[in-house]
Amino acid sequence: MDSVVLLRPVPDPVEELELNDDGSDLDRDYLGYVLNEFDDHALEEALLLKEATGGTLTVLGLGSADEMEQILYTALAKGADEAIKLGDELEHLSISSQAEIFVSALEGRSFDLVLTGVQAADELNGQLAVRVAAKLGIPHVSVVVGASADNGSVKVTKEFWGGITADYQIQTPAVLGIQAARQAPRYVAVSLIRQAQQGGDLSETDVDPPPDTSGVRVISVRVPEAGEGAEMIEGDEEAAATKIVEIIRSAGVK
Amino acid sequence: MICQGELTETSFELIAQARSVATQTGGRVVAGLVGSDITALAAELGGADRIVVVDDPAFENFSPDGHAAVFGSLIGDSSVVLVPYTSMGMDVASAISATSGMPLVSFCTAISVDGGLGATCQLYAGKIEADVTVDGDRAIFAVLTGSASADGGRSGGAAEVEQVDNPLEMTLRSTCLGIAEPEGGDVDITSEEVLVVVGRGIESEDNIAEAQELADLLGGAVAGSRPIIDQGWLAKDRQVGKSGLTVKPKLYLTLGVSGAPEHIEGMKDAETIISVNTDPQAPIFGVAHYGWVGDIFDLLPELVDKLEAD
Numbered sequence: 061m062d063s064v065v066l067l068r069p070v071p072d073p074v075e076e077l078e079l080n081d082d083g084s085d086l087d088r089d090y091l092g093y094v095l096n097e098f099d100d101h102a103l104e105e106a107l108l109l110k111e112a113t114g115g116t117l118t119v120l121g122l123g124s125a126d127e128m129e130q131i132l133y134t135a136l137a138k139g140a141d142e143a144i145k146l147g148d149e150l151e152h153l154s155i156s157s158q159a160e161i162f163v164s165a166l167e168g169r170s171f172d173l174v175l176t177g178v179q180a181a182d183e184l185n186g187q188l189a190v191r192v193a194a195k196l197g198i199p200h201v202s203v204v205v206g207a208s209a210d211n212g213s214v215k216v217t218k219e220f221w222g223g224i225t226a227d228y229q230i231q232t233p234a235v236l237g238i239q240a241a242r243q244a245p246r247y248v249a250v251s252l253i254r255q256a257q258q259g260g261d262l263s264e265t266d267v268d269p270p271p272d273t274s275g276v277r278v279i280s281v282r283v284p285e286a287g288e289g290a291e292m293i294e295g296d297e298e299a300a301a302t303k304i305v306e307i308i309r310s311a312g313v314k
Numbered sequence: 315m316i317c318q319g320e321l322t323e324t325s326f327e328l329i330a331q332a333r334s335v336a337t338q339t340g341g342r343v344v345a346g347l348v349g350s351d352i353t354a355l356a357a358e359l360g361g362a363d364r365i366v367v368v369d370d371p372a373f374e375n376f377s378p379d380g381h382a383a384v385f386g387s388l389i390g391d392s393s394v395v396l397v398p399y400t401s402m403g404m405d406v407a408s409a410i411s412a413t414s415g416m417p418l419v420s421f422c423t424a425i426s427v428d429g430g431l432g433a434t435c436q437l438y439a440g441k442i443e444a445d446v447t448v449d450g451d452r453a454i455f456a457v458l459t460g461s462a463s464a465d466g467g468r469s470g471g472a473a474e475v476e477q478v479d480n481p482l483e484m485t486l487r488s489t490c491l492g493i494a495e496p497e498g499g500d501v502d503i504t505s506e507e508v509l510v511v512v513g514r515g516i517e518s519e520d521n522i523a524e525a526q527e528l529a530d531l532l533g534g535a536v537a538g539s540r541p542i543i544d545q546g547w548l549a550k551d552r553q554v555g556k557s558g559l560t561v562k563p564k565l566y567l568t569l570g571v572s573g574a575p576e577h578i579e580g581m582k583d584a585e586t587i588i589s590v591n592t593d594p595q596a597p598i599f600g601v602a603h604y605g606w607v608g609d610i611f612d613l614l615p616e617l618v619d620k621l622e623a624d
């Protein structure tokens with residue numbers, strides 16, 4: 061089973077998000093980026109598949125965030141065979157453009173599965189997994205919470221809601237939008253990441269940003285008013301605890 | 315969309331939103347109904363002006379490529395296509411955008427038609443709101459659950475029903491092997507009056523004991539956000555949200571939950587919501603009735619002490 065995992069950095073959700081001067085986008089100059097958490101699950105699921113069935117695992121990382129190389133070295137340290145960084149001077153791209161770049165990188169490669177996160181926090185115009193599948197003309201399943209392979213056939217579990225799931229048999233090659241791997245993404249020792257850095261299995265491919273065909277334009281962005289609707293409790297933890305007990309009692313809870 | 319033989323609530327929410335677009339543009343609301351043995355469900359879609367039904371055994375179960383293709387063929391020359399941003403909708407919306415070339419806007423909470431087609435969207439897990447516009451006069455909108463009232467979409471249309479033969483000539487490349495329901499656990503969080511809900515801010519499985527202590531004092535149960543369940547720290551039937559359960563307890567107390575749209579979807583109608591988070595920007599404070607910006611590990615011991623003394 062040969063797999064390719066598509067990795068995208070997204071603004072670190074823990075950081076405060078600030079807007080640029082004309083309010084048309086985030087102020088990206090000072091943003092810290094992390095790997096999209098669902099892509100991390102996609103990588104984990106691909107590692108589990110590789111451990112179970114053998115084959116190769118390639119990771120493709122998109123974009124020029126400073127953190128991209130670290131993300132790719134981490135993937136190598138976890139067990140990927142090859143890592144490729146796509147593009148060095150890319151601005152923020154629509155999902156249509158991201159799909160186009162990933163598809164160019166996939167063309168000419170042989171693979172059974174492409175895995176990526178079911179969504180990313182900035183997917184304004186659709187799911188990358190489904191767009192990549194459409195461009196390649198191959199099937200897709202989104203919201204996948206586990207995959208297995210034997211005898212050239214792949215079985216995936218898709219989650220609906222309330223814990224309801226459905227199993228699908230899917231023709232390969234196919235693209236999976238991973239919601240959660242069968243197990244939480246593994247941690248990897250810093251020493252192994254350092255080893256991967258010295259191993260030199262990271263290559264770079266230049267990418268000319270494609271023209272944006274998304275047809276979607278952001279007019280303005282804003283940070284929703286903090287605590288809109290909520291009455292914010294002031295004071296230290298003791299004051300907060302007193303107030304919260306009061307609220308609990310007046311909510312009719314004993 | 316249909317799940318387990320029933321129309322989903324989001325179907326009615328979309329019809330309500332489509333009605334508001336149609337009223338402003340002078341258009342009609344058309345509902346696409348696809349499945350096997352589902353024609354009778356059209357009677358519930360009185361909020362639409364026309365219901366196009368594809369009733370065929372090929373669609374007995376949801377099929378990512380099959381449903382995408384059939385809905386893609388049903389949209390015809392409609393100018394506004396609304397798809398729910400749900401597990402099924404995710405496989406459909408992007409695929410029909412790719413094949414039709416119509417622009418797609420995700421994470422929508424509202425559609426606007428004056429001054430060109432556009433939408434309001436929630437990005438970055440609800441931390442940022444964006445107003446967007448689309449090129450041209452046709453677009454697909456993937457709408458977040460809970461963006462409109464389902465009751466607004468249950469009636470008020472002309473409800474003409476039209477049967478259409480299965481238009482697909484393709485062989486489906488994904489076959490459903492079976493559907494599994496979760497096993498019931500010891501606690502049914504949908505019937506608890508008090509839920510203490512832990513998010514990633516709880517940091518470790520061991521710390522959940524502190525939340526449990528609080529829940530015990532309040533006669534309630536502990537529930538969690540998705541990452542807590544994915545970590546295996548709580549059972550699947552304790553998950554609140556889009557892919558978990560929808561709850562409406564008397565008291566919903568969140569500890570270190572950021573309030574992503576997928577979480578909010580499952581709890582926004584709780585009677586009293588109290589949220590604790592170190593991040594003043596956390597979107598959970600947008601739905602909470604009361605909020606405290608601070609560390610849950612500072613608060614929990616105080617809260618437990620006060621309740622024990624009470």
Ligand SMILES: Cc1cc2nc3c(=O)[nH]c(=O)nc-3n(C[C@H](O)[C@H](O)[C@H](O)COP(=O)(O)OP(=O)(O)OC[C@H]3O[C@@H](n4cnc5c(N)ncnc54)[C@H](O)[C@@H]3O)c2cc1C
Pocket residue numbers: 073178179203239401439512513514515516538539540541542553554555556557558559569570571572573574575576577580590591592593596608609610611
């Ligand atoms: C198809 C799909 C379905 C999904 N379904 C669900 C679902 O059913 N339910 C669900 O919950 N999610 C669901 N998600 C995931 C969702 O997008 C978010 O990733 C998730 O809700 C985030 O969980 P969280 O708030 O616990 O974690 P985070 O977003 O990481 O938030 C943790 C919060 O804790 C705060 N914090 C950290 N330390 C402390 C401290 N010491 N004291 C106080 N606060 C602290 C941080 O400021 C942060 O706001 C789904 C996603 C997808 C794509």
Ligand SMILES: Nc1ncnc2c1ncn2[C@@H]1O[C@H](COP(=O)(O)O)[C@@H](O)[C@H]1O
Pocket residue numbers: 514517518545
């Ligand atoms: N003990 C933990 N278990 C699970 N997730 C964590 C834990 N600690 C931090 N996180 C979250 O996991 C993500 C990656 O964290 P880190 O391991 O610090 O890179 C961040 O979003 C953290 O909030």
